[in-house]
Amino acid sequence: xxxxxxxxxxxxxxxxxxxxxxxxxxxxxxxxxxxxxxxxxxxxxxxxxxxxxxxxxxxxxxxxxxxxxxxxxxxxxxxxxxxxxxxxxxxxxxxxxxxxxxxxxxxxxxxxxxxxxxxxxxxxxxxxxxxxxxxxxxxxxxxxxxxxxxxxxxxxxxxxxxxxxxxxxxxxxxxxxxxxxxxxxxxxxxxxxxxxxxxxxxxxxxxxxxxxxxxxxxxxxxxxxxxxxxxxxxxxxxxxxxxxxxxxxxxxxxxxxxxxxxxxxxxxxxxxxxxxxxxxxxxxxxxxxxxxxxxxxxxxxxxxxxxxxxxxxxxxxxxxxxxxxxxxxxxxxxxxxxxxxxxxxxxxxxxxxxxxxxxxxxxxxxxxxxxxxxxxxxxxxxxxxxxxxxxxxxxxxxxxxxxxxxxxxxxxxxxxxxxxxxxxxxxxxxxxxxxxxxxxxxxxxxxxxxxxxxxxxxxxxxxxxx
Amino acid sequence: xxxxxxxxxxxxxxxxxxxxxxxxxxxxxxxxxxxxxxxxxxxxxxxxxxxxxxxxxxxxxxxxxxxxxxxxxxxxxxxxxxxxxxxxxxxxxxxxxxxxxxxxxxxxxxxxxxxxxxxxxxxxxxxxxxxxxxxxxxxxxxxx
Numbered sequence: 194x195x196x197x198x199x200x201x202x203x204x205x206x207x208x209x210x211x212x213x214x215x216x217x218x219x220x221x222x223x224x225x226x227x228x229x230x231x232x233x234x235x236x237x238x239x240x241x242x243x244x245x246x247x248x249x250x251x252x253x254x255x256x257x258x259x260x261x262x263x264x265x266x267x268x269x270x271x272x273x274x275x276x277x278x279x280x281x282x283x284x285x286x287x288x289x290x291x292x293x294x295x296x297x298x299x300x301x302x303x304x305x306x307x308x309x310x311x312x313x314x315x316x317x318x319x320x321x322x323x324x325x326x327x328x329x330x331x332x333x334x335x336x337x338x339x340x341x342x343x344x345x346x347x348x349x350x351x352x353x354x355x356x357x358x359x360x361x362x363x364x365x366x367x368x369x370x371x372x373x374x375x376x377x378x379x380x381x382x383x384x385x386x387x388x389x390x391x392x393x394x395x396x397x398x399x400x401x402x403x404x405x406x407x408x409x410x411x412x413x414x415x416x417x418x419x420x421x422x423x424x425x426x427x428x429x430x431x432x433x434x435x436x437x438x439x440x441x442x443x444x445x446x447x448x449x450x451x452x453x454x455x456x457x458x459x460x461x462x463x464x465x466x467x468x469x470x471x472x473x474x475x476x477x478x479x480x481x482x483x484x485x486x487x488x489x490x491x492x493x494x495x496x497x498x499x500x501x502x503x504x505x506x507x508x509x510x511x512x513x514x515x516x517x518x519x520x521x522x523x524x525x526x527x528x529x530x531x532x533x534x535x536x537x538x539x540x541x542x543x544x545x546x547x548x549x550x551x552x553x554x555x556x557x558x559x560x561x562x563x564x565x566x567x568x569x570x571x572x573x574x575x576x577x578x579x580x581x582x583x584x585x586x587x588x589x590x591x592x593x594x595x596x597x598x599x600x601x602x603x604x605x606x607x608x609x610x611x612x613x614x615x616x617x618x619x620x621x622x623x624x625x626x627x628x629x630x631x632x633x634x635x636x637x638x639x640x641x642x643x644x645x646x647x648x649x650x651x652x653x654x655x656x657x658x659x
Numbered sequence: 660x661x662x663x664x665x666x667x668x669x670x671x672x673x674x675x676x677x678x679x680x681x682x683x684x685x686x687x688x689x690x691x692x693x694x695x696x697x698x699x700x701x702x703x704x705x706x707x708x709x710x711x712x713x714x715x716x717x718x719x720x721x722x723x724x725x726x727x728x729x730x731x732x733x734x735x736x737x738x739x740x741x742x743x744x745x746x747x748x749x750x751x752x753x754x755x756x757x758x759x760x761x762x763x764x765x766x767x768x769x770x771x772x773x774x775x776x777x778x779x780x781x782x783x784x785x786x787x788x789x790x791x792x793x794x795x796x797x798x799x800x801x802x803x
Contacts, residue, residue, distance in 0.1 A: 258800030259793075400746070439752045500762060501753030502745040538771070539667035555671050570667035572660050576796065577789025 197294065198593060203229040203271070205604050206589075207293040209280045209530070211236040212243020213575045214565020215299035216263040217582035223269050225590070231271045231606055233293070235284065238332060239277040239621040239653045240629065241267075243301055245575065247331040250357040251372035252364065254643050259575055267623045273606070275613050276621030277650070281531035283617040292609045294598040295560050295589055298530060298542055298549070299582075302566040306524035308349060312477030313521075316340075317485035321348065321358045321522035328361060328382075330375035330648035341385040343517040347488055349474055350522035351394035352402040358520050359392050360410065363417035363466050373633075373643045389465045390417070391514060395473045395493055395505045398425070398451045399432045399444050408450055412457075417464035419454050425470040426455035431497045471495070473507065477519060488514045525571040534558065542567050547585030548592070560599035562589055619659045632656055662750060662764055663743035665782050666772040673763070673773040675700045678707060678731030682718075685710055685730050696761040698770055699734050706763045706770050708734035713760075740765045741774065751779045 198204040206222060208215045211234050219232045240246060242260060249256045267274060278284060280300075289296050305320035307313060317340060326334035348359045361369070366383040374382075394401050398421075401408075412419045428436065428448060436444060451468070459465065469490075476489040490512050493505035526540025534543040534552045542563040543550045549561040564585045565578050573581075592598060603609070613620055621629075629647060636645035647653045676685050676697045685697055689712065696711035710730050718725045718733045725733065740763045741750055754762060754776055764772040 255797055255800070256793075259796045261800060262796060435749065441748070498742075498745070499739045499753075500741040500745055500750055501756075502741070502749040504742070504745070536667070539663065541667045543671075545669075545671075550671070568668070570664040572664045573786060573789045574793045575789075576792025576794075577785060579792045580785050580788045 197598065198228050198230065200229045202604070203231045204295065204593065204598075205293045205601065205606070205609070206230060206232045206295045206297065207289050208232060208234045208297045208299055210234075210243060210299035210301060210565070210567075211241035211274070211276075212299060212301055212565065212578075213245060213259065213263075214301070214568075214578040214582055215243070215297070216266050217579045218297050218299060218564045218585060219272060220262070220266045221583055221586045223266065223271065225586075228590075231273075233273045233275060233606075233609055235278050235280055236274070236276045237279045239626070239650060240647075241274060241276060241623075241626055247326055247329045249329075250325075250361060251329060251374040252360070252368065253357075254372070256575065272623075273610075274621070274623035274626065275617075276626060277654075278613055278617045278620050284613065286532040288612060288616075290560070290599050291602050292604065292612065293560075293601055294604065295562065295593075296599075297562045297564055297585065297589075298533060298567055299564045300530060300567045301527065302525040302540065302571040303528045304526055305521065306526060308474060308521050308523055310474055310476055312479055312485070315477050315479040315485045316483050317343065317517050318477055318519045318521070321350070321354050321520040322525065324358055324520055325354060328374050328378035330378075330646040332648060332650045335375075335377065335648050339381065340518060341381055341387055344386055344388040345391070345514075345516040346387055346389070346518040346520070347391045347393060347474075347514060347516040348520045348522060349393050351392055351468075352522060353404070353407060355392055355520075355522040356403050356407045356411065358522065359390050359466060360414065362387055362390050363411075363414050363464050365416035368415055371641060373637065373646055375646055375648050377648065387464065387518075389467060391467045391469055391516060393472050393474065393490070394468070394470045396503065397429060397432050397470050397495060398448050399428055399436055400495075400503060401447065401470070403447075405443060405446050405450065408447060411466060411468075412450070412454055414462075414466065416462055417466045418459045418462045419457065420459070420465055420467040421451050421454040422469070423455040425468075426452045429471075429495055431495045431503050435497070435501075435503060471505065472512075473505065474519075475507075475511070478513070485517050485519060486515070488516050488519060490514055525566075527567040527570075533561070539570055541570050544568055547588045557592075557597075559592075559597055619654055621653070621657065625657050629653055629656060660747045660782060660786065661743065662741050662745050662747060662772070662774055665747060665774060665778055666743065666764060669772060669778075673698055673770060675704075675770065676710065676730050677701075678729060678734065680730050681726065682710075682715060682728050682730060682733060683726040686715065686726070695775065696773070697730075698738075698761075698763045698773055699730055700770055704769050706738055706740060706765060707731075708736045709738050709761060709763060710734040711761060738763060742766065743771065747779060747782055750774065751783070754779065
């Protein structure tokens, strides 16, 4: 094993997933000049970039500029992209163990958490992530139906996904038409009858998860007036005391912005975006046809705890919100991968600094690692995955130095390619993706849009002549 | 960010001790796991106290026989605990102000994790590194 990771025996690494954590892992490995490494990246879809393509809002193109860095990583001759190859189906863990020294799972947090209230499965109640995946053209979600003939919508949560969903619902057709939103979503949103969008936070303005740039943007929408109830913009006593004790400039600014909104008068824009605080949904109410007609809310108050945090406590005051479409955005979690130890409590792969752990012995599983949201849970921004991936790399290199890697029977690049070609003859290479990318961008150019996305796998394969 | 997302980054359940075990056993556990405190739990896995390096040093300074005494004898009984949904920034403030280095996290009465000041610092550092990285990428993209 002494020769491993030298030019005669390059370290062969398989990365599962192709979002930011996957690409940052590849980038960090490539930068190690002392390391002869070859990286194969596996992606279930024909297209790369995970949430950068399928999650980041279409009206936030600048955030997608990180793709330029990923392109650079992919251009490295030691890098190979295997798109449209699904881990657990086209290639199994056993296959990978025969072809790679190290395997990194970077599959993200793919499902949403539920609210756990009666009526959650009525017609008109959806996970916000499905709506996001749909408008971003994710192939798995193109057949989802969202009834945008409804006039009143509630978005449960005040995190960045909730903000995205509320904002997209409030955008005018003209605003949306300049983005890379999917054509189907664009058409549906053009016909949208939505008049009022409620965003619901269970705590107060000072505790809301949204950032100040996000909340400012909501106040500058062309087609929607923002509404904050004056009584909810006021800080309650525990929040005021907490902010006074440990003043935080961003929080103070946030409260200021929201108070400003509370003083605003509606300017007669066609839609209203109503931010509500200190309320929790307790039930979705439906009609005989199983369609949501209202949401029952309980008013919360904040109580300070010994640990210094402010917890929402329900009061005895209830109200009914006449909404008929509901998007929940109350948290995300990862999905277990076939054969990989999982921590159900936190929705992540069981790991220590990126080393996958055996659930029984708590000892590292040789050769298997995790990075990104599937490793640490859904927190942080895109760039947070860079230090996260760096930590995993440190573990990988320590193990390499100790000789604790897999001993694949076929550690050659060609052997892997033969296997993959045999399992998925239609696999999509990075050059193939760049062709799709070019077609998308070209299609967008004539319409003044960043791109017009392919949203069906068959379309993508057809465009590649498959 | 809340405590739950910090606990998700930890490899396993917190290391605990029973109050009736000896301080010697506590020291062995602290040393083996390179940690600074142990949560003392009862048979139902409910925290009843916490014993830290500080507690042991303080007692050792006045009693050389401390190793043979029980954990329950010298542990801090009045323990401040957190919930998984508590937000990290507030918890960090409390730990700083009250000079607490370890905060047991309890869910439905059961111990589910422990947050150290080191964990909090790391979480903050990673948050800022991530934000700087993201902003840098966007600024560089603007210049192109």
